[in-house]
Amino acid sequence: MTTGLQFPLQRLATGLLLLLSVQHWAESGKVLVLPTDGSHWLSMREVVQELHSRGHQAVVLTPEVNMHIKEEDFFTLTTYAIPCTQDEFNHLLLSHTQLFFETEHFLKKFSRSMEILKNMSLVAHGACVELLHNETLIRHLNATSFDVVLTDPVYLCGPVLAKYLSIPTVFFLRYIPCDLDFKGTQCPNPYSYVPKLLTMNSEHMTFLQRVKNMLYPLALSYICHAFSAPFASLASELFQRAVPVVDILSHASVWLSDFVKDFPRPIMPNMIFLAGINCLLKNPLSQEFEGYINASGEHGIVVFSLGSMVSEIPEKKAMEIAAALGKIPQTVLWRYTGTRPSNLANNTILVKWLPQNDLLGHPKTRAFITHSGSHGIYEGICNGVPMVMMPLFGDQMDNAKRMETKGAGVTLNVLEMTSEDLENALKAVINDRSYKENIMRLSSLHKDRPVEPLDLAVFWIEFVMRHKGAPHLRPAAxxxxxxxxxxxxxxxxxxxxxxxxxxxxxxCCACGCRKCCGKKGRVKKAQKSKTH
Amino acid sequence: MTTGLQFPLQRLATGLLLLLSVQHWAESGKVLVLPTDGSHWLSMREVVQELHSRGHQAVVLTPEVNMHIKEEDFFTLTTYAIPCTQDEFNHLLLSHTQLFFETEHFLKKFSRSMEILKNMSLVAHGACVELLHNETLIRHLNATSFDVVLTDPVYLCGPVLAKYLSIPTVFFLRYIPCDLDFKGTQCPNPYSYVPKLLTMNSEHMTFLQRVKNMLYPLALSYICHAFSAPFASLASELFQRAVPVVDILSHASVWLSDFVKDFPRPIMPNMIFLAGINCLLKNPLSQEFEGYINASGEHGIVVFSLGSMVSEIPEKKAMEIAAALGKIPQTVLWRYTGTRPSNLANNTILVKWLPQNDLLGHPKTRAFITHSGSHGIYEGICNGVPMVMMPLFGDQMDNAKRMETKGAGVTLNVLEMTSEDLENALKAVINDRSYKENIMRLSSLHKDRPVEPLDLAVFWIEFVMRHKGAPHLRPAAxxxxxxxxxxxxxxxxxxxxxxxxxxxxxxCCACGCRKCCGKKGRVKKAQKSKTH
Structure with a gap:
């Protein structure tokens, strides 16, 4: 149905179309980018690159201590100091991912998890205070006359700064907790068929699942408050009046997001969906990876990665996994930087990094073992590769549940699974044709759209620049x-x-009745007295 | 900001893009079109023509007695008999438009209006019964294996037939009364900021306007029931079970509509908005009209039309209008087939038909006098021409109110206005720069979109053909x-x-207290008895 030529041609056509928008927007624009670190930056980075290639100037503003946001030739990097060293920052991140694999009692794990979250929040909030109180930098930003702010609202500092600078704003987000997306856009959010984050519900819920769907947000409201309240105080201090979080978020003209992954639900006209923005651009494979694939024979390969945050896991778990991988005939390419498991079979190749999307796009790729982060899920869908999913934290459980509901993969609990579970799951998604058929159907639906997501993102950012915001898309709500x-x-x-x-x-009736009855009564009385 | 070359180029690019979708959709599709007559057909006709030009076969199914749907070379026309002659049909339509200008007492006019509506409903329902009971035709439609039904749900017969034939369906609509669009798509519909049809409210409502917004649908529910119930009964008879109207409408995979004209409000992912589909294609003006414009000098022209339904009005009203038109320096091109008003000034030219969109696109056009139907409003917006609006019936009052709210025109009550009112309104929209600035702002927002509406319409119709419906867009609601x-x-x-x-x-507390108090009581009693 789809030819190899089609997508490059499609890009060409949408490119031509969007080039006309650039023509429309005579001069180049100035874009202030406030990204969120980690995998969130990976897709935003592509948008910034595309904006640069269309003649706009981007300034990326980020804390000097961070994970992935480094100097590149398509934007100007401006950093600001934060009250935390790179080592402390790395330690904080590592403790977060390590905690997941620890087999402590639930309550102890929960309390440690809360502590880490609190420390992370303190760092994030501290960084924001440093930024907003940096008068020289704020003066410089004000003087630069930016046309638009592009920010990921999951770190609320970006939206606060955008509102403070009074610059039209575009949000670019993957997901945002506590239903802040619904609140910030005034979008209706029926509890009855819109599954809440972390519930692992699908859109079709039983009565008890609907009860869970209503109780979860209540249960999480403490964390939500802790997550957002410091930024609301910061904004209130800046504006010298009470500024609730919803007010900060409602400053955005357009929300570019991929947070509606699958289930149809109410949206607002200023929500633009760009699911899978990361999986369009493909590069040829290096000789190393071409070699692995060619050597895999008729059985092909399996791609295995637990994402950019997790590159090593406890030895015992790694050995269990290695044992399962050794029992399938496919060659497994495993992104893993930890100690090599002693039982690693010959068919399993450990690599420090792998070109995930390019490998998934190869016709010999049979399955994808993933932590089911947003990027991975879409790369699996785009390339039509059935998945074995081992969700770790955040929205990953929900992502996995959604793919499983659609018959496109199998979900495993990485802490509880045995070696056999993984082996069986892999054999199922590779040999049972239904998984491949389901993911191919999803893939063909997903890729069939009038405009490519990257072009759509750039279109709307330029739209906000051209019209100095989009007040006509702001609901009166x-x-x-x-x-x-x-x-x-x-x-x-x-x-x-x-x-x-x-x-x-x-x-009136009662009064009428009384009068009527009274009259009758009197008449009767009178009659009675007469007859007596 | 916009060059003359840009829009043809934009069409070319979207054309190329959509051509790739055709490539994607290897074979040509079969489209069954069930239009609604009148101006509704005018934009649907363009979509059918575009589908034909992309290689699809369209069969247009319509009653043999109708207004505008005639044989053309880009579709096969199939007609069916209805229990009404062309004369009776014309008489019914004429009585509807004539009634508007009659100056009877409100209640008398309302009762006559209800009678006409009832007669129209009877004809529409009768036609549908004829169609659905025409076994030969239904057998033929079933045998043809259509890929998609394209229908305007304002005439509910199309949706009933589509559901009966079990063919994936795309709705193409301009507006639909009684909030059936919200109900059919399960779209939330907040009364607090989504103005209801006929209320003439804007999105920002006072308390009393919000009360009106809530009461209007209640007041109209009788008419709504009369409008939809016969089709629900018809469907229930066909399917041998109770089929409410919402069930009939929820059969649609995609709703292509322009019913969100202006105010941002919740939408659903299967609602695609195509506002102004009719004003993209332009033809060069004929020598006759070029002549009028050239002769108009520096003052330019005013275009005046009350739409395809109303081409003549009572003589007294026509004379009042003619007097006002004579007092402006512009040349007025008035589409009017009635008796020539005796006081018609030299600057006013009566024509039986005018190329409205092409005239509005001419730089010398200064104003547009319109009944504010959907098509006219969008042609005014696309071409950036300030409007004097004389709404007659249906959604026209709401359309006019919306344009007035945005400062793009002046609304007049055609029954109550004086000659001076019209003169002043015309002079205002022509001489007060704010009207031109506001309509130009609207125009630039309206035309700034990633895909042209005609291409988007065709894309989604082909999408539904390719994927045999769009169940992934159907909300679980x-x-x-x-x-x-x-x-x-x-x-x-x-x-x-x-x-x-x-x-x-x-x-438990009460019981505990009682026990506690009881004990104390007993202790106290015991102590008391001891002391005594």
């Missing part, structure tokens, strides 16, 4: 109180009228 | 009851638990 939004005042007013009318009618 | 949708069962359950726990806690 932002200007209503919660009771006005739900028409409670109108309902109360109408109810009061109905009740008043009913009361008066009742009183 | 369709499978919930109303109380499940609003989580009333979950809320009730949780409330019951909270109340039970509170009740038990209260009882």
């Amino acid at each position: 932002h200007d209503l109180t919660w009771y006005q939004y739900h028409s409670l005042d109108v309902i109360g007013f109408l109810l009061a009228i109905v009740l008043t009318v009913a009361f008066i009618a009742f009183k | 369709h499978d919930l009851t109303w109380y499940q949708y609003h989580s009333l069962d979950v809320i009730g359950f949780l409330l019951a638990i909270v109340l039970t726990v509170a009740f038990i806690a209260f009882k």
